[in-house]
Amino acid sequence: MIKILILNSGLIFGGAQGALLRWLTLLRNRAQLAMVLCDGANEELTQNIKELGVKLFYVACEKINDLPLMHVSGYENLIRDTDIIWVYDIEFLTAIKLREIINKPIIAHLHSYALVCPWWALFYGMKEICTINCRDNFIRFLTCKFRRNIVRSSIETYEYGVKHIIGTVVKGPIDYYKYKYICIIKLDRQ
Numbered sequence: 338m339i340k341i342l343i344l345n346s347g348l349i350f351g352g353a354q355g356a357l358l359r360w361l362t363l364l365r366n367r368a369q370l371a372m373v374l375c376d377g378a379n380e381e382l383t384q385n386i387k388e389l390g391v392k393l394f395y396v397a398c399e400k401i402n403d404l405p406l407m408h409v410s411g412y413e414n415l416i417r418d419t420d421i422i423w424v425y426d427i428e429f430l431t432a433i434k435l436r437e438i439i440n441k442p443i444i445a446h447l448h449s450y451a452l453v454c455p456w457w458a459l460f461y462g463m464k465e466i467c468t469i470n471c472r473d474n475f476i477r478f479l480t481c482k483f484r485r486n487i488v489r490s491s492i493e494t495y496e497y498g499v500k501h502i503i504g505t506v507v508k509g510p511i512d513y514y515k516y517k518y519i520c521i522i523k524l525d526r527q
Contacts, residue, residue, distance in 0.1 A: 340369045342419035343391075344428045344435075346398055346405035347378030353426045354382050361389045371415065375407060407431040413438055479509045 370391045375398035397408045404427050422443045424432045432443050
């Protein structure tokens with residue numbers, strides 16, 4: 338039976354985690370499943386996963402620009418003993434660390450497009466697929482941030498007034514360089 342190791346921070350129980358539970362239900366009799374979660378993972382999520390018979394392992398985590406980095410050192414044997422590693426949501430930085438340990442297939446299940454779009458849910462909010470790279474285009478990045486917030490305010494209880502627009506302009510360069518840091522410094526160099 339194929340061994341699949343799933344990485345999911347489990348820090349929130351949202352739509353991606355609901356989909357994860359459906360996938361685990363389908364796979365539980367076809368694969369040997371183990372999952373690495375962050376210490377302090379959502380209780381309801383972990384309980385649902387336990388009920389499916391998935392082996393759970395907990396690790397310390399830190400957030401780097403809102404992306405979890407799961408400290409998997411100490412689990413090298415578990416990592417080496419698996420056939421496939423499944424990075425389920427936004428644990429991309431951890432996948433980089435896993436590459437240092439093994440050279441096995443790593444499947445990245447993209448729910449939020451965090452690697453492609455700096456605003457994660459932009460594809461959904463804009464009702465379009467964005468094919469423009471924001472990494473080298475600050476104006477495009479800022480424009481997308483404005484557009485996303487305007488769309489978000491039209492469909493959620495979210496006010497996007499003058500003070501928020503000024504905040505976007507002031508905070509935009511900081512967000513841009515944080516995003517660029519993740520994409521270029523952390524991901525491209527691996």
